[in-house]
Amino acid sequence: MNARFYAPAARPGTLVSLPDDEARHLTRVLRLRVGDPIAVFDGLGAEFDASVEHVTGDRVDIRIGDARAAAAEPRVAITLAQAVLKGDKMDDVVRDAVMMGVTAIQPIVTSRTEVSRATLERAHRRERWQRIAVASVKQCGRALLPPILEPLEAEMLPQAISARQLPVPAFMLVEPSASAHASALRDVEPLVPREATIVVGPEGGWTPEEIEAASGTLRPLTMSARTIRADAMAIVAIAALLTKWNEL
Amino acid sequence: MNARFYAPAARPGTLVSLPDDEARHLTRVLRLRVGDPIAVFDGLGAEFDASVEHVTGDRVDIRIGDARAAAAEPRVAITLAQAVLKGDKMDDVVRDAVMMGVTAIQPIVTSRTEVSRATLERAHRRERWQRIAVASVKQCGRALLPPILEPLEAEMLPQAISARQLPVPAFMLVEPSASAHASALRDVEPLVPREATIVVGPEGGWTPEEIEAASGTLRPLTMSARTIRADAMAIVAIAALLTKWNEL
Numbered sequence: 001m002n003a004r005f006y007a008p009a010a011r012p013g014t015l016v017s018l019p020d021d022e023a024r025h026l027t028r029v030l031r032l033r034v035g036d037p038i039a040v041f042d043g044l045g046a047e048f049d050a051s052v053e054h055v056t057g058d059r060v061d062i063r064i065g066d067a068r069a070a071a072a073e074p075r076v077a078i079t080l081a082q083a084v085l086k087g088d089k090m091d092d093v094v095r096d097a098v099m100m101g102v103t104a105i106q107p108i109v110t111s112r113t114e115v116s117r118a119t120l121e122r123a124h125r126r127e128r129w130q131r132i133a134v135a136s137v138k139q140c141g142r143a144l145l146p147p148i149l150e151p152l153e154a155e156m157l158p159q160a161i162s163a164r165q166l167p168v169p170a171f172m173l174v175e176p177s178a179s180a181h182a183s184a185l186r187d188v189e190p191l192v193p194r195e196a197t198i199v200v201g202p203e204g205g206w207t208p209e210e211i212e213a214a215s216g217t218l219r220p221l222t223m224s225a226r227t228i229r230a231d232a233m234a235i236v237a238i239a240a241l242l243t244k245w246n247e248l
Numbered sequence: 249m250n251a252r253f254y255a256p257a258a259r260p261g262t263l264v265s266l267p268d269d270e271a272r273h274l275t276r277v278l279r280l281r282v283g284d285p286i287a288v289f290d291g292l293g294a295e296f297d298a299s300v301e302h303v304t305g306d307r308v309d310i311r312i313g314d315a316r317a318a319a320a321e322p323r324v325a326i327t328l329a330q331a332v333l334k335g336d337k338m339d340d341v342v343r344d345a346v347m348m349g350v351t352a353i354q355p356i357v358t359s360r361t362e363v364s365r366a367t368l369e370r371a372h373r374r375e376r377w378q379r380i381a382v383a384s385v386k387q388c389g390r391a392l393l394p395p396i397l398e399p400l401e402a403e404m405l406p407q408a409i410s411a412r413q414l415p416v417p418a419f420m421l422v423e424p425s426a427s428a429h430a431s432a433l434r435d436v437e438p439l440v441p442r443e444a445t446i447v448v449g450p451e452g453g454w455t456p457e458e459i460e461a462a463s464g465t466l467r468p469l470t471m472s473a474r475t476i477r478a479d480a481m482a483i484v485a486i487a488a489l490l491t492k493w494n495e496l
Contacts, residue, residue, distance in 0.1 A: 072473035099476060100484070139475065227347075229347065229388075239488050239491070240487050248433050
């Protein structure tokens with residue numbers, strides 16, 4: 001299979017320049033040359049045959065050819081709202097969630113999250129996660145690039161859901177001991193919704209206040225009788241819900 | 249919650265010594281003392297209250313108390329037959345599979361696996377994976393410790409399934425392009441079996457010969473329209489099948 005690149009403005013028949021990261025990957029890592037056949041995706045769900053037309057230093061122009069099939073998308077558009085995890089764990093969650101087919105990732109700063117939104121911004125974490133999302137899209141065969149949304153405070157979650165800034169139904173993953181009102185996976189209706197939000201907490205879990213504030217707007221959901229690690233909860237919950245909805 | 253330790257011979261009312269690793273964890277990491285209350289599990293599914301009775305150097309004797317509830321086990325006993333992955337990735341798969349509730353892990357050496365059974369043996373990899381399984385059981389709240397079975401060559405898989413050395417139904421995860429006869433997840437019957445084997449290949453995938461040899465004995469199964477990384481396939485497949493069977 002030809003190498004795949006992210007070309008945001010790709011339209012059949014046009015000549016476009018690859019973004020810098022992609023151009024470097026093409027010339028320096030894969031060492032492709034003028035005339036080599038490649039595939040590109042536009043990040044919005046379309047994929048095309050293409051070929052390298054000019055290479056000048058780090059600039060790569062490509063000629064876009066016919067549309068071709070990318071990996072199928074689930075019928076449900078899932079936003080993963082994930083509490084920012086420690087160290088590299090958030091990177092892994094972004095990579096895995098993109099591979100599993102989410103359409104957007106909303107980082108959340110909770111009471112028990114150890115970094116602030118200001119620190120995330122200074123460290124350019126959002127840009128980093130977006131690059132990881134691009135790499136994961138390339139690897140898993142999707143043509144849709146999930147955006148990394150601007151980090152949100154956990155206390156703003158109910159309002160974001162009410163305002164449909166994040167889609168409903170919104171499932172908030174909780175420990176079985178944390179909520180008397182939580183549904184189990186078997187209680188989730190098998191009819192696939194058009195969209196959904198899956199909200200996953202940090203290593204230390206949600207505070208009782210966060211769960212209380214969310215109740216009524218978000219639907220508390222427990223995932224397993226075993227304790228699932230915070231950094232594994234997103235992939236497990238996405239796999240389970242997509243299975244429930246016959247969309248994995 | 250009191251700290252949990254692995255005490256293989258635990259029976260109510262008896263005095264038992266902790267295994268060396270567990271004794272070190274109790275004295276050096278958690279710095280517990282005589283009289284401190286703990287919980288222990290026997291690795292076979294039973295869990296007990298206990299208390300520290302003697303500490304002599306690195307030896308710890310504990311008094312076993314009443315039985316207590318551990319995390320519930322799925323009704324289906326799943327053996328994960330996992331092709332050995334590169335570097336630390338196999339460690340992560342063992343940790344995750346134990347957390348998800350498998351009852352045994354069968355390492356597989358395939359045509360595209362870069363280490364031999366002899367190398368695995370010399371490097372004491374099986375002992376290492378067993379220690380990782382113990383750590384994962386402690387973390388996820390289970391009282392059942394999945395054994396790490398002796399590594400098996402992929403070519404022996406059909407025979408191991410036929411001889412019921414590995415349980416049926418046996419699902420072999422394959423790429424959609426690798427088999428014309430593969431089932432999708434939606435084709436799997438929702439009735440939970442008593443036991444099952446989930447067979448996951450290496451980074452480079454199965455060879456056509458391995459898939460051909462397995463057909464008839466193992467049931468080829470595709471997991472997603474997106475390409476799932478080899479080191480993520482086990483957790484995704486276990487989550488999906490347990491959801492299908494209403495056992496997550």
